[in-house]
Amino acid sequence: MQMPFLTTVSFADRDGTAVRLQYGVSAGNESEARSELERRLINQELYNYSILEVRPATSLEAQSLDLPAGTIKLLN
Numbered sequence: 001m002q003m004p005f006l007t008t009v010s011f012a013d014r015d016g017t018a019v020r021l022q023y024g025v026s027a028g029n030e031s032e033a034r035s036e037l038e039r040r041l042i043n044q045e046l047y048n049y050s051i052l053e054v055r056p057a058t059s060l061e062a063q064s065l066d067l068p069a070g071t072i073k074l075l076n
Contacts, residue, residue, distance in 0.1 A: 002026045002069040004057040005033040009041070011049035020052070022075040026067040030054045040072055 005025045013019050027033035034054050041049055057065060067073060 002028060002067075004062045004065050004067045005030060005054055006057050006061060006075075007033065007037055007051060007055075008053040009037070009049050010052050011046060024057070024065040024067050024073040024075055025054075026069050026071050030056070036070075037072060 003026070005027060007023045007025055008020055009023065010018060010020050023037060025033040025037055027036055034051060037051060037054075041047075065073065065075075
């Protein structure tokens with residue numbers, strides 16, 4: 001069963017400024033959410049990143065995310 005997770009990723013932009021992005025990830029568990037996010041970041045050729053947080057979405061957050069199974073959504 002797929003569940004929504006909220007993740008926070010940090011990386012430096014071309015100017016060296018730290019950027020934090022949040023993603024919604026639909027996955028079976030936290031480990032799968034992390035792995036899928038890592039796979040997609042590498043496919044986008046983002047290598048110098050840190051995943052700061054992966055946590056299950058609250059029921060209210062899950063409703064607002066409305067993530068289909070197997071998807072990732074940039075939130076900000």
